[in-house]
Amino acid sequence: MHDPVAWPVTVNDTTLRDGEQTAGVAFTDEEKLQIARALDDAGVPEMEVGIAAMGDAEVAVIRAITRSGLRARTMVWARMSEIDLRLAARCDADLVHLAVPVSDIQITHKLRQGREAVLAMVKRCVAAARDAGLTPSVGLEDASRACPDFLLRVVETAQRAGAVRVRYADTLGLLDPFTTRDRIASLRSECDLEIEIHAHNDLGLATANTLAALHAGATHASVTVNGLGERAGNAPLEEVVMALRHLYGVETGVDTRTLPALSQRVAGAACRPVAANKCIVGEAVFSHESGIHVDGLLKDRRNYETFDPAEVGREHRLVLGKHSGAAGVRAACQRLGLPLPDEAVPLLLERIRAHATAIKRAPSDDQLERLYIGVLPLAGLVN
Numbered sequence: 001m002h003d004p005v006a007w008p009v010t011v012n013d014t015t016l017r018d019g020e021q022t023a024g025v026a027f028t029d030e031e032k033l034q035i036a037r038a039l040d041d042a043g044v045p046e047m048e049v050g051i052a053a054m055g056d057a058e059v060a061v062i063r064a065i066t067r068s069g070l071r072a073r074t075m076v077w078a079r080m081s082e083i084d085l086r087l088a089a090r091c092d093a094d095l096v097h098l099a100v101p102v103s104d105i106q107i108t109h110k111l112r113q114g115r116e117a118v119l120a121m122v123k124r125c126v127a128a129a130r131d132a133g134l135t136p137s138v139g140l141e142d143a144s145r146a147c148p149d150f151l152l153r154v155v156e157t158a159q160r161a162g163a164v165r166v167r168y169a170d171t172l173g174l175l176d177p178f179t180t181r182d183r184i185a186s187l188r189s190e191c192d193l194e195i196e197i198h199a200h201n202d203l204g205l206a207t208a209n210t211l212a213a214l215h216a217g218a219t220h221a222s223v224t225v226n227g228l229g230e231r232a233g234n235a236p237l238e239e240v241v242m243a244l245r246h247l248y249g250v251e252t253g254v255d256t257r258t259l260p261a262l263s264q265r266v267a268g269a270a271c272r273p274v275a276a277n278k279c280i281v282g283e284a285v286f287s288h289e290s291g292i293h294v295d296g297l298l299k300d301r302r303n304y305e306t307f308d309p310a311e312v313g314r315e316h317r318l319v320l321g322k323h324s325g326a327a328g329v330r331a332a333c334q335r336l337g338l339p340l341p342d343e344a345v346p347l348l349l350e351r352i353r354a355h356a357t358a359i360k361r362a363p364s365d366d367q368l369e370r371l372y373i374g375v376l377p378l379a380g381l382v383n
Ligand SMILES: CC(=O)SCCNC(=O)CCNC(=O)[C@H](O)C(C)(C)COP(=O)(O)OP(=O)(O)OC[C@H]1O[C@@H](n2cnc3c(N)ncnc32)[C@H](O)[C@@H]1OP(=O)(O)O
Pocket: 018, 021, 051, 053, 054, 055, 078, 079, 080, 081, 099, 100, 101, 110, 111, 112, 141, 171, 230
């Protein structure tokens, strides 16, 4: 185990906000409620449940979630504006998250404002949230492309105005873990607020960057089920939770046995099937075919086990195919009660390889039995 992350880590699941922003994804109200309940049942401690500025219908479903007696803390997303703040205030969420671009590119070319205007917005809106009795968190959109000195000024302004948290967003997924670690360590040394890392996966580094940020002192991590989210998505809940446990011995409170069901629920509601090889929750990630691996697993599971699949309510599956070896074939025949003399093993293996190459799947039990019956006469074992 490497250096432990020395402080409590809170995962903030944003499947219902950034996850739903995935192009083409739209949850019904009932699906949003069910996902919120399932996340809560799984022990997810915090969730970002929606965007109040989308209007009355969204405010209504956000309120239905925040008033449904969840154990999890809830967060509602808003732009850094009084109008959004008023709508967010109607949502009864535990945290109101006020987000503002902090990179010059976005300040100039999206907001069409200047840095001073951003600082003024933060001061005004965060203070207004406080005055309204809300608990404000501040989103630093595009933080990874921001001028570090200006970023700090925004953070200081947010802290002085009463924010409890800043969210460092790698909006375009441009960071690597080394830079993330440096950036968050520097922020950590300059402010006392909670720091949430919000990593996107455009270069496939969202989980790595999230872990690097937690190493460097971030207290919260934005995650989504299956990594759903804008473009290539966010850091997947299942990856961050399992990596924290297995790399650093850090528990997040999430019951990891619920992860596959959560994954299926979100994949179904999002109409985004999970790839078979998606780590932790993919259908095939505990299946083994290669002869050397199967032999090793049969001798002692620790030979080829990253973690016990039972942790996520699953088990190893041994399948036969083009890469099988004798141990795997013997085990499969034994499981089916088919006595397999040594001289028949190479013949059966040959048939299995040909079969798997032709149909590009493992043989079913029936198919294996037929292949088995076919080789016995060749091995001189039946007439
Ligand atoms: C990086 C992120 O994920 S940020 C979250 C993004 N999520 C979404 O956009 C999903 C939900 N969005 C929506 O429903 C709509 O875009 C709404 C309701 C928020 C706004 O809708 P509209 O008023 O029709 O504006 P539209 O979407 O065309 O443009 C966004 C406006 O917000 C402004 N804006 C964008 N981000 C921010 C911000 N963080 N703070 C303040 N203003 C902002 C833009 O400059 C633009 O303003 P302009 O029209 O004066 O130029």
